[in-house]
Structure formats: C-alpha cells, structure tokens
Amino acid sequence: MNAFLANLDTLLLYVFAFCALVGAVLVVVLRQPMRVAMALISTMVFLGGIYGLLGVHFIAAFQVLIYVGAVMVFMVYTIMLLDVRDPAIKGRFSRLLVPGVIGGAIFLAALVHAVNALLGRSAATAASFTLQDFSVAFLNEYWLHFELTSVLLLAAVVAALAVIKGSSRHGGETGADRRG
Amino acid sequence: MNALKLIVLLPLVGFLVNGLIGNRLGKRAVSIIGCGLPLISFAITVALFIQLGASGQPRIEAAYTWAAFGTTTFDIAFYFDRLSAVMTLIVTGVGTLIHIYSIGYMKDDDSYARFFAYLNMFLFFMLMLVLGRSLLVMFVGWEGVGLASYLLIGFWFQDPVNAKAGKKAFITNRVGDAGFLLGIFLLYHALGTLEMDRINAAFLAGPVAVSASLVGICLFIGATGKSAQIPLHVWLPDAMAGPTPVSALIHAATMVTAGVYMIARLNGIYLNAPAASQLVAAIGVATAFFAATIAIAQTDIKKVLAYSTISQLGFMFVALGVGAYGVAVFHLMTHAFFKACLFLGAGSVIHALSGEQDIRKMGGLRKRIPITYWTFLVATAAIAGIPPLAGFWSKDEILWFAFASGSGGSFLVFGIAALTALLTAFYMFRLFWLVFLGPSRMDPDVEHHVHESPITMTGVLVVLAGLSAVGGFISIPHFLEPLLPLPAVQPALKSFQMPLVALSVALGLLGLAGAWYFYGGPAGRTKAIKARFGGLYRLLAGKYFIDEAYEFFLGRPLHWISDHVFLRIGDRALFDGTLHGLAGLARGSAGVLSRVQTGNLHLYALLVLIGSFLCLVWSWAHG
Amino acid sequence: MAARREPIAVDKVQLLLSLAVAMFALGLVGVIVRRNVLVMLMCMELMLNGVNLSLVTFAQQLGSTVGAVLVFLIFVVATAEIAIAIPIVLLLVRRKRTLDLDAYSDLKG
Numbered sequence: 001m002n003a004f005l006a007n008l009d010t011l012l013l014y015v016f017a018f019c020a021l022v023g024a025v026l027v028v029v030l031r032q033p034m035r036v037a038m039a040l041i042s043t044m045v046f047l048g049g050i051y052g053l054l055g056v057h058f059i060a061a062f063q064v065l066i067y068v069g070a071v072m073v074f075m076v077y078t079i080m081l082l083d084v085r086d087p088a089i090k091g092r093f094s095r096l097l098v099p100g101v102i103g104g105a106i107f108l109a110a111l112v113h114a115v116n117a118l119l120g121r122s123a124a125t126a127a128s129f130t131l132q133d134f135s136v137a138f139l140n141e142y143w144l145h146f147e148l149t150s151v152l153l154l155a156a157v158v159a160a161l162a163v164i165k166g167s168s169r170h171g172g173e174t175g176a177d178r179r180g
Numbered sequence: 181m182n183a184l185k186l187i188v189l190l191p192l193v194g195f196l197v198n199g200l201i202g203n204r205l206g207k208r209a210v211s212i213i214g215c216g217l218p219l220i221s222f223a224i225t226v227a228l229f230i231q232l233g234a235s236g237q238p239r240i241e242a243a244y245t246w247a248a249f250g251t252t253t254f255d256i257a258f259y260f261d262r263l264s265a266v267m268t269l270i271v272t273g274v275g276t277l278i279h280i281y282s283i284g285y286m287k288d289d290d291s292y293a294r295f296f297a298y299l300n301m302f303l304f305f306m307l308m309l310v311l312g313r314s315l316l317v318m319f320v321g322w323e324g325v326g327l328a329s330y331l332l333i334g335f336w337f338q339d340p341v342n343a344k345a346g347k348k349a350f351i352t353n354r355v356g357d358a359g360f361l362l363g364i365f366l367l368y369h370a371l372g373t374l375e376m377d378r379i380n381a382a383f384l385a386g387p388v389a390v391s392a393s394l395v396g397i398c399l400f401i402g403a404t405g406k407s408a409q410i411p412l413h414v415w416l417p418d419a420m421a422g423p424t425p426v427s428a429l430i431h432a433a434t435m436v437t438a439g440v441y442m443i444a445r446l447n448g449i450y451l452n453a454p455a456a457s458q459l460v461a462a463i464g465v466a467t468a469f470f471a472a473t474i475a476i477a478q479t480d481i482k483k484v485l486a487y488s489t490i491s492q493l494g495f496m497f498v499a500l501g502v503g504a505y506g507v508a509v510f511h512l513m514t515h516a517f518f519k520a521c522l523f524l525g526a527g528s529v530i531h532a533l534s535g536e537q538d539i540r541k542m543g544g545l546r547k548r549i550p551i552t553y554w555t556f557l558v559a560t561a562a563i564a565g566i567p568p569l570a571g572f573w574s575k576d577e578i579l580w581f582a583f584a585s586g587s588g589g590s591f592l593v594f595g596i597a598a599l600t601a602l603l604t605a606f607y608m609f610r611l612f613w614l615v616f617l618g619p620s621r622m623d624p625d626v627e628h629h630v631h632e633s634p635i636t637m638t639g640v641l642v643v644l645a646g647l648s649a650v651g652g653f654i655s656i657p658h659f660l661e662p663l664l665p666l667p668a669v670q671p672a673l674k675s676f677q678m679p680l681v682a683l684s685v686a687l688g689l690l691g692l693a694g695a696w697y698f699y700g701g702p703a704g705r706t707k708a709i710k711a712r713f714g715g716l717y718r719l720l721a722g723k724y725f726i727d728e729a730y731e732f733f734l735g736r737p738l739h740w741i742s743d744h745v746f747l748r749i750g751d752r753a754l755f756d757g758t759l760h761g762l763a764g765l766a767r768g769s770a771g772v773l774s775r776v777q778t779g780n781l782h783l784y785a786l787l788v789l790i791g792s793f794l795c796l797v798w799s800w801a802h803g
Numbered sequence: 804m805a806a807r808r809e810p811i812a813v814d815k816v817q818l819l820l821s822l823a824v825a826m827f828a829l830g831l832v833g834v835i836v837r838r839n840v841l842v843m844l845m846c847m848e849l850m851l852n853g854v855n856l857s858l859v860t861f862a863q864q865l866g867s868t869v870g871a872v873l874v875f876l877i878f879v880v881a882t883a884e885i886a887i888a889i890p891i892v893l894l895l896v897r898r899k900r901t902l903d904l905d906a907y908s909d910l911k912g
Contacts, residue, residue, distance in 0.1 A: 017819070021825060024830075047856060059874055096786055096835050099786060103789050107792070782836075
C-alpha cells in the first residue's frame with residue numbers, strides 16, 4: 001500500500017498515458033463523427049491530467065478550458081449542425097488507407113527511434129519552472145507575442161464575421177436544412 | 181601640343197553636329213560647319229608643315245592609352261613627318277575643295293545634312309589613317325573609311341542598286357582586310373610593337389624574326405582591297421552609284437590611295453622583301469593595263485573615270501614595287517589633283533545635263549559650259565601626260581624607274597606601263613571628245629536645260645585645274661628623299677633618261693592623235709573598228725566578265741552552302757530543333773509532374789508525411 | 804502556488820515523448836485515411852495536442868519558460884484556426900452538399 005502510494009504519481013501517469021493513447025486511436029478509427037469528438041475530448045482531458053501530474057497546473061487548466069471548453073464544444077456544435085448520417089459518404093476511409101497506415105507506421109517508428117536516440121544523449125536535468133516564472137517571462141521577454149495573440153484573435157473574429165456576412169448574402173442554406 | 185589631335189578631331193565635331201542636329205540647322209549652317217571645319221584643319225596642317233620644314237624632326241603626339249596589360253601598351257598616337265605632311269595636305273586640301281563643291285552639287289537634295297556629316301566622318305577616319313603612328317590606329321582609320329565609303333556609295337539607298345553597290349564595296353574591302361590583319365598579327369608577334377616608325381627601324385637594322393616578304397604580301401592583300409587592284413578591284417566601278425563628289429573624294433583622291441600610303445610608310449619592310457615588291461609591281465602593272473583596256477570600251481562617263489582610277493593606282497603600285505616610294509606619292513598627289521578635277525567636271529556635266537551619264541548622248545558642250553570644258557581639258561591633258569602639266573612629271577618618273585630601277589625595274593614592266601600610258605591618253609581624249617566636242621547627240625529636252633554650274637562648283641574646278649597644271653613643279657620625290665630614298669638606277673641604263681622623256685611625250689601625243697582621228701572625224705571610223713573586232717569589244721565592254729565569274733565560282737557555291745548547310749542543317753535542324761526539343765521536354769515533364777496535383781487533400785497529406793520522414797532521415801544522416 | 808518540483812526522471816520523459824509522437828503520427832494518419840472533413844479537422848487537433856505534450860515535457864525537463872509560452876501561443880492559434888476553419892467547412896458543405904473530401908477536388912491539375 002505504501003509502495004502504491006509512494007509511486008502514485010508514476011502509476012497515474014502510466015494510466016493517463018495509456019488512456020490518452022486509446023482515445024487517440026479511437027479518434028482515427030470510429031465511424032460516427034460525434035463519437036470521434038467524444039474520444040478526442042477524453043484524450044484531451046487525460047492529457048490535462050498528465051499536465052497536472054507534471055506540475056504545470058496552469059497549463060492543465062488552459063487545456064481543459066480552451067481546448068475542451070471552446071474548441072471541442074464548437075466542433076460538437078458543428079457536427080450536430082451538419083447532417084452526420086450523410087449518405088453520400090462512401091465509407092469511413094479514403095483510397096489512401098493502406099499507404100497511409102504503412103507510411104504512418106514507418107514514420108512513427110522513425111520518430112520513436114529519434115526520441116530514444118535524443119534522450120540517450122541529453123542527460124541534463126536542470127531546474128523546473130513555476131507559474132510565477134511563466135507569467136514573469138510572458139510579460140517581460142515575450143510581451144510582443146502576448147500582444148500579437150490579441151491581434152490574432154481579433155483577426156479571427158473579423159474573419160468569422162466576414163464569412164457570416166458573406167454567406168448570408170448568398171442565401172443561408174446550410175446542410176442542416178436537409179433532412180435525410 | 182594638340183595640333184595633330186585638332187586636325188583629326190575637327191571633322192569629327194562636324195560629323196557629330198551635322199549628323200545629330202543638322203536637319204534642324206538649315207542648309208546654310210550645315211555648309212558652314214561642314215566646309216569650315218576641314219578648312220581649319222587644312223590651315224593647321226599648313227602651319228605644321230611650315231614648322232616641319234624648319235625643324236625637320238617628326239612630330240609625335242600621344243593621345244590616349246587604349247589598352248595596357250603588364251608592360252605592353254597600345255597607344256593612340258599621331259605622327260607627323262614629311263610623308264604624313266604631304267598626305268594630310270592632300271586630304272584636307274582637296275577634301276575641303278570637294279566639300280565646297282558639294283554645296284552646289286547637293287543643293288537640292290533632302291539629306292543635305294547627312295551628306296556633309298558622312299563626308300566629315302570620312303575625313304576624320306582618313307586623317308586617323310594618315311596621321312596614326314601605329315598600325316592599330318591606321319587600321320581603325322582603314323575600317324572607318326571603308327564604313328564611310330559604304331554609307332556614301334549607298335547614300336541614295338532608296339534605290340536597291342545603290343545599296344548593293346555599297347555592300348559590294350564593303351565586303352570586297354573586308355576580304356582584303358583579312359590579309360591586312362594577318363600582316364599586323366605577324367608583325368606584332370615578331371616585333372612586339374605596332375608603331376610604324378619602330379617597325380621600319382627594326383627591319384632596316386637587320387634580319388627580323390618574321391619573313392619580310394610574307395608580311396609584305398599579307399599587307400599588300402589589304403592594299404589590293406582598299407586600292408582596287410586585281411583581284412579585288414570589282415567594287416570601284418560599282419561605287420560610281422554614289423554622288424559624284426563622293427566618287428571624287430573617296431574613290432579618286434584619298435581613300436583608294438590608302439594602300440599606296442601604307443606601303444610607302446612601311447618601306448622598311450618592302451626594301452627587305454624583294455619577292456613582295458616584285459608581286460606589287462607585277463600586280464600593279466597588270467591592273468593598270470587591264471583597267472585601261474576596259475576603259476576604252478565604256479560608255480558611262482563615271483565608269484570611264486573609275487577604270488582610269490584603277491589604272492592610275494596600278495601605276496602607283498608599279499612605282500612602289502620598283503622601290504621608288506617617293507615617286508609613287510608624287511603620282512598620288514598629282515592624280516588627286518587631276519582626277520578630282522575630272523570627276524568634279526563630270527559631275528558638272530551631269531548636273532548640266534540633268535542627270536545624263538551616257539557619253540553617247542552628249543557632245544557639243546564646248547560653248548555651252550565653257551568653264552567645265554576648259555578645266556576638263558586641262559585635267560585630261562594632265563592625265564595623258566602632256567608636258568608641262570602635273571601628270572607628265574609624275575608619270576614620266578614612274579616610267580623611268582620602272583625601266584631603270586636597280587631593285588625590280590625591267591623592260592617588261594616598262595613596256596606594259598608604256599603601252600598603258602598610250603591607252604590612257606587615248607581613252608581620256610576619247611572621253612573628252614565624245615562629251616564636249618563634235619555635234620550634239622543629246623536628247624532635245626535635255627539640251628534645252630543645259631546650263632553652267634554655280635560658282636561653288638566651277639570655282640573648285642578652276643582651282644583643281646590650276647593645281648593639275650602647276651602641281652608637277654612641286655618636286656615631291658626630292659622633298660621626301662630623306663625619308664624615302666630613291667632607288668639606285670642601273671648604271672648601264674643611265675643614258676636612256678632623256679630618250680625616255682621624249683618617249684613619254686610621244687606616247688601622250690600619239691594617244692591624243694588617235695582619239696582625234698577616231699572621234700574627231702566622221703562616226704564611220706569607230707563603227708568599222710567595232711565591227712571588225714566585235715568579240716574583243718564585247719569582252720572589254722563587259723569588263724572581261726570578272727563579276728560574272730566571281731558570281732559563278734564564288735557567289736553560287738557560298739549561297740548553296742549557306743542555304744543547305746547553315747540554314748537547313750545548322751539553323752533549322754540543330755538550333756531550332758534543340759530549342760523545340762527542350763520545350764517539348766519541358767512540356768512532357770510538366771505533363772507528367774502535374775499529375776501530382778490531384779486536388780485531393782489526402783494525397784497531399786500523405787506527401788507531407790513522406791516529406792517529413794525524408795527530412796528526418798536526412799538530418800540523421802548529416803549529424 | 805505549487806512548490807518547486809523535481810525535474811522528471813528519464814523514463815517518464817521517454818514515455819511522454821513517445822506518447823507525444825504517437826499522437827502526432829496518429830493525427831497525421833487520420834488526416835490521410837478519413838474521408839469526413841470534420842473528422843479530419845479533429846485529427847489535426849490531435850496533432851496539435853501531441854506537439855503540446857512534447858513541448859510541456861521538454862519545458863519541464865529543461866526548466867525553460869519558452870516551452871510554456873509556446874504552448875500558450877499554440878492554444879491561441881488553435882482556437883483562432885478552429886474559429887475560421889469551421890465556417891469555411893460550412894460554406895464548402897453548402898456548396899458541395901457533402902462532407903466527403905473527395906468531392907472537394909476543384910484544384911485538380
């Protein structure tokens with residue numbers, strides 16, 4: 001029991017990692033888009049857990065808030081808007097299934113090998129950082145990036161409005177109007 | 181210290197001004213600039229000439245270093261000694277007179293400014309030619325006068341015949357220039373310098389690394405082209421398509437004498453090259469005789485004079501070939517006087533007859549254009565060798581040295597030259613009779629408008645006739661003796677000098693008598709001769725069909741090669757084929773490669789995967 | 804706030820990085836093999852997450868704040884991207900009347 005509690009961090013890390021991986025595989029494999037969205041959400045949540053276990057709680061908070069709370073919600077909304085049981089789709093997978101999988105496997109092998117080789121060389125373990133370090137850095141050295149993100153978000157808002165305005169001029173028929 | 185540069189550059193200024201803004205200046209300003217600048221050059225030349233007479237030292241002016249690599253330099257420098265002085269005086273003096281003549285002759289022409297610009301450009305290059313110190317500067321002038329000649333022969337280029345004549349002149353000259361260039365290369369290779377005074381000194385000092393005869397022959401080939409000797413004489417009669425002042429200035433007085441000047445200048449080479457000198461004399465005398473025979477049968481007033489020029493140039497080369505360089509220059513000067521007078525007189529006749537050039541349609545002009553008549557008579561007598569006019573003195577010297585010179589004179593050369601002198605007198609007086617005397621054979625409407633030329637034209641004619649009359653008393657050979665020594669006369673023949681003078685006079689008078697007999701009398705006499713020697717007459721009138729022979733043996737094969745080898749195989753198959761092939765290759769490969777662009781995002785993503793994998797591998801391979 | 808933590812051990816780093824590259828590779832494969840446009844978008848989000856994970860791992864290991872800043876910027880960019888991508892997909896679907904990617908081959912050739 002003590003051993004269990006002593007290594008709880010590591011154990012939980014392994015569990016979360018495994019679950020995240022399972023979720024990722026499900027994203028690629030599941031048929032219906034809504035289920036795919038759910039799998040992705042679960043992956044993201046487990047990833048948030050991993051961040052928490054690593055000690056960067058603020059990033060974990062951002063992960064759940066922004067990714068799950070904004071991005072995936074928008075995604076789910078869109079899936080529900082568009083007709084998911086689109087009869088025009090001929091199956092899940094494209095024509096490049098086999099080359100894709102083979103290529104992906106090779107690529108994955110190469111990357112894993114690269115990662116291991118990399119770790120073999122760098123043995124450095126320096127000090128880690130805290131939220132305080134992060135916010136100080138963000139507002140001192142990286143203040144420009146900070147400001148630019150505001151600009152980027154503004155641009156995104158304007159673009160989205162433009163798309164809406166433009167589309168509403170052409171008449172507002174969307175996929176949701178079709179009922180199969 | 182800039183006098184020589186001024187002499188050369190003033191005509192250039194005239195060329196630029198008249199050429200660029202001449203059309204806007206008006207004919208008066210163009211005439212003043214066009215004639216005034218050469219006149220100033222002439223004045224400066226006279227001043228320098230007097231100075232030269234006083235000091236005796238040649239004057240050298242360095243103008244510009246054209247190229248320098250290592251220790252060798254190619255300089256543009258001007259050189260003024262007795263020989264250059266004589267040539268420059270002739271070029272600027274006679275040149276200015278002909279410019280003044282052109283004011284009247286070209287009065288009604290639309291391209292008045294262009295004419296004077298080209299004339300000034302010609303003077304610039306000719307002065308570079310005669311004043312240049314090195315063969316390089318001379319060659320620039322050589323080519324430049326060729327260009328000016330081409331532009332002026334084809335001055336009325338709207339008529340394709342004129343343009344063709346200009347082309348023929350230029351191309352024939354270029355053939356000769358190949359030989360000239362070879363000579364220059366040989367000299368530079370052997371001596372390391374192109375400056376003519378140094379070349380002469382080197383050859384006179386002792387044996388040189390290159391055969392003097394070889395160099396002499398190569399340079400002479402260039403002279404054959406420029407001075408219209410066999411076999412490159414064919415351009416000169418066609419060059420008569422240009423305006424008459426051009427024929428007078430370029431194709432009688434100055435440009436065609438460039439070959440003579442060149443050989444006289446490089447006498448150091450020719451004194452040591454007996455083979456080359458013999459060739460020069462042989463070709464000179466052959467050309468003289470050959471051209472004289474053709475001139476007998478010609479019916480265009482300018483063509484007669486053209487062949488006469490070729491013949492007289494042959495005489496000059498005879499003098500050069502037997503070592504009498506000063507005498508050749510002497511004949512060059514007297515020839516400039518009387519030939520220019522003859523050509524300008526012919527121009528006056530053509531002007532009076534509103535463009536008629538066929539001597540069969542002239543006659544009876546004695547009373548109607550008297551000044552032209554009298555000046556033409558004086559010049560004709562000069563060329564025929566009637567004493568005491570200029571032509572007699574120079575031609576007699578040539579005949580004497582052709583006979584008696586210790587370096588190449590022979591009875592054969594003398595004999596042919598004497599026969600040619602007879603023919604010269606004959607055909608010149610024939611021309612004179614047919615143009616001016618006897619009953620009028622003119623077209624009636626031409627006859628109505630016959631008028632004497634304006635003072636700008638007749639004044640020049642009078643001056644030139646005067647020079648033809650008294651020019652012989654300026655003893656040029658004597659003047660040039662320190663520079664161009666006269667050859668030693670064979671002692672055994674010394675006694676023949678006076679009899680030979682008598683013979684020359686006799687030949688001239690005999691020619692006059694012959695022309696009087698045939699052309700002064702009833703027309704039947706010439707018709708009888710023509711009927712008896714019909715074949716010979718056709719041969720002479722057809723100029724021995726040399727142009728036709730060149731066309732057949734050279735022109736047609738070249739044309740065939742151009743068409744079949746260069747055009748069809750080289751240009752179309754090789755070049756176009758290669759380019760089309762390359763384009764086809766590009767098109768084909770583009771067609772194949774464009775199949776990547778399927779528009780399918782899955783494929784693009786797969787390619788991204790493959791690409792990043794390859795990048796990973798590459799970064800491994802290179803550490 | 805949290806106290807200073809020890810830097811993570813080497814095998815944990817290995818695990819996390821392997822997970823990160825696995826997510827990245829899976830996301831890329833998903834883009835290649837799935838037909839549905841929306842699913843493709845979600846696979847791209849998966850790729851971004853993988854990258855985020857690796858960044859965080861390295862930042863924690865090396866103690867540099869740059870990694871964390873980058874992660875934050877990736878969040879922002881991903882949000883902006885989705886905000887635009889979805890409307891584009893909506894317009895595309897309206898035109899083509901299907902979510903099948905093969906129908907969107909107008910840029911062929």
